[in-house]
Amino acid sequence: MSPTPPEPALAVPGRPARTAALRVEGLHVTVGHGRTEAVRDVSFDVLPGEAVGLVGESGSGKTLTCRSVLGLPSPGVAVSAGRIVLGGTADDGGDDADLVGLTDRQWQQVRGTRIGAVFQDPGSYLNPTLTVGRQLGEPLRRRGLTRAEARRRAVELFEAVGLHDPERVHDSYPHELSGGMLQRVLIAVAISGDPRLLVADEATTALDTVVQAEVLDLLDVLRDRHGLALLLVSHDLAVVAEVCDRVLVLYAGEVVEEGPTAEVVAAPAHPYTEALLRVAALGRRDRRELAVIPGRPPEPGAAGAGCRFAPRCEYATAACVEQDVPLTPVPGTEQDSGTGGRAARCLRSAELTLSGVRERTDATERTEVPV
Numbered sequence: 606m607s608p609t610p611p612e613p614a615l616a617v618p619g620r621p622a623r624t625a626a627l628r629v630e631g632l633h634v635t636v637g638h639g640r641t642e643a644v645r646d647v648s649f650d651v652l653p654g655e656a657v658g659l660v661g662e663s664g665s666g667k668t669l670t671c672r673s674v675l676g677l678p679s680p681g682v683a684v685s686a687g688r689i690v691l692g693g694t695a696d697d698g699g700d701d702a703d704l705v706g707l708t709d710r711q712w713q714q715v716r717g718t719r720i721g722a723v724f725q726d727p728g729s730y731l732n733p734t735l736t737v738g739r740q741l742g743e744p745l746r747r748r749g750l751t752r753a754e755a756r757r758r759a760v761e762l763f764e765a766v767g768l769h770d771p772e773r774v775h776d777s778y779p780h781e782l783s784g785g786m787l788q789r790v791l792i793a794v795a796i797s798g799d800p801r802l803l804v805a806d807e808a809t810t811a812l813d814t815v816v817q818a819e820v821l822d823l824l825d826v827l828r829d830r831h832g833l834a835l836l837l838v839s840h841d842l843a844v845v846a847e848v849c850d851r852v853l854v855l856y857a858g859e860v861v862e863e864g865p866t867a868e869v870v871a872a873p874a875h876p877y878t879e880a881l882l883r884v885a886a887l888g889r890r891d892r893r894e895l896a897v898i899p900g901r902p903p904e905p906g907a908a909g910a911g912c913r914f915a916p917r918c919e920y921a922t923a924a925c926v927e928q929d930v931p932l933t934p935v936p937g938t939e940q941d942s943g944t945g946g947r948a949a950r951c952l953r954s955a956e957l958t959l960s961g962v963r964e965r966t967d968a969t970e971r972t973e974v975p976v
């Protein structure tokens with residue numbers, strides 16, 4: 606009988622340790638068992654203690670990207686190219702780990718200890734028949750804690766995520782807690798293995814505005830206090846702007862703009878970012894969700910030649926649909942794609958000198974067009 610082949614090593618030789626907590630390089634993701642490319646050439650870093658946002662409309666590829674980072678692809682979905690590298694720490698020997706190609710068992714190990722995750726709809730991730738304390742305690746016990754130690758640690762974690770009366774919460778069943786409390790419970794579960802990276806996919810979307818703000822504050826505190834790297838996914842640029850140092854704007858599976866959030870929000874370099882900002886600003890002020898960007902993004906695989914946003918873009922010219930548009934440095938900024946610079950995928954970003962949210966919003970009001 607031939608010996609079982611060794612599992613791929615977690616370490617990537619030759620890469621410096623203590624760099625980015627997460628580096629995604631040239632990520633391509635296919636759906637439909639390899640038939641259609643739904644994420645194309647996405648690259649970014651998340652540094653320790655940094656919050657990076659992925660923003661874009663429904664279907665832009667946010668979840669495909671972050672589930673790839675978590676090793677949780679749905680059936681028929683696969684990473685077809687690229688690297689996903691977790692930065693090493695002293696605890697794991699300082700080696701960076703390339704996650705593409707890990708076995709399921711290795712992924713489980715990585716998710717339990719090096720990456721934590723929170724999603725929308727926290728209730729669906731908890732077992733309704735077990736107390737939340739037990740559900741947090743079980744993984745702690747698997748890591749060798751006694752029953753009493755696990756209880757103590759669970760209560761500490763519930764306190765750390767801002768749950769009042771953590772002893773009572775510990776002994777509660779999911780249906781006895783509100784949506785905001787359940788999301789805090791899941792954040793406690795996510796950080797219980799002391800990860801370096803927390804991935805939050807629409808983690809506050811189902812919560813009301815006040816609770817959403819509280820949970821965003823909590824993520825910010827965890828990032829600040831524990832040096833956690835945070836990858837925050839939201840369709841709402843206002844949410845990302847509140848928490849994230851840097852942002853990547855995704856459209857139809859591609860990055861169309863990236864850069865420091867404050868700069869991107871103050872002066873968007875891509876018309877799609879400008880449109881998202883308009884939607885975010887209107888949504889926030891009116892407390893209504895009426896704002897939409899006219900038209901729809903192309904389905905994966907259905908994009909024509911040229912800029913994928915061109916059919917919806919009020920600035921598009923013939924040149925925009927003639928050839929693919931590369932992600933290029935935004936003039937006047939230092940660009941180093943994936944490591945903090947500004948870049949946009951627009952032929953006209955320099956020429957248009959996009960004006961920012963205030964002017965666009967006012968123009969919308971004047972013409973009374975539901976944008």
Ligand SMILES: Nc1ncnc2c1ncn2[C@@H]1O[C@H](COP(=O)(O)OP(=O)(O)OP(=O)(O)O)[C@@H](O)[C@H]1O
Binds near residue numbers: 666669680840
């Ligand atoms: N399992 C799948 N099989 C086939 N297509 C898929 C699958 N998962 C995602 N897709 C397609 O890939 C595209 C990107 O999906 P993704 O879930 O990443 O979007 P998203 O940006 O997270 O959107 P949302 O804001 O609605 O969560 C969509 O067009 C979607 O239909």
Ligand SMILES: [Mg+2]
Binds near residue numbers: 668807
């Ligand atoms: Mg999603």
